Amino acid sequence: MSIDELSTAISGNIEQAEQLLTAINTSREQAVQLQGQLMQLAAESVAAQLNVCAEELEKANNQVLGLKSQLEQARTQAEAAKTA
């Protein structure tokens, strides 16, 4: 694999990370929506569990943002290797 191919592959990984980010956000919104419905049904304890679930997804979201940043740095270094 050449440096160009490595750089392209890393770009593909960044794209995958973005997709993961979007999907996690969708699930988080779904969890929040279900939590609201359960609150209306007066099932507070179950709603609280879904709230924790939504919080975990929010944390995962932030972690993926960090991952994406990490991959972008790796791509920058690969690009720099071509001109160094």
Next chain:
Amino acid sequence: MSDSIRDLAGAIASLKDQAGRLRAAMTANKDSADRLVGEFHAAGVEGGPAARLSGCSAGHERAHSQLEAIEARLERARFIAMSAISGLHGSGTVARSGDQANDPTSWEKPTSGTELAEKGRSRRRGRAADALRAAVQHADDLQDVAKQTVGQGVEVAKSFTKLPDPPTQTTATVQARPAPPPSYADTSSAKATDLIGGLTLTAVALLTGIQHAVEKRRIKKGQDD
């Protein structure tokens, strides 16, 4: 509602798979970066591009660890969602629906007596429910017997404590006829046995009744939650 949460859990499981695939792809890229570094080193290039690619490889390693943490967090979120389904059934908020065998995130849901019945339930679940109903019926019967036994016990106790009339008649002979033994003496042993047996039965029946009442209260409390 239960199906919606199940869908959410399934979606989170897919996210975890997606993260796993990304991790595998990143591992491959790290290997490629390491290989390129090796080639530069073999060509006698230590700094410059080799150093940059080493940094790229190290960045991939950190990203790999981050993804592992993300997967663990997603697994936790999925577990919480599944626990929420369990809580939903345990509280009797909704009836279970859908076929668990077809569920991609299939799991062994804990069963409880408060779960609402449905037509398509399994034979095992049906047997368990029948057994539970029979046990409740028996407890009710035992409670009735206990009430009767308590009544009988009170009657026996009353007769046991009732003293006979003293003998008043004597014969004309010199020697007075010995007084007949009191009527309760003949039957006291049998009556005492009956009393003890009755009280034992009463105690057993009362304990069963209390247990039944506690169970009913627990079920009612679970339904109220």
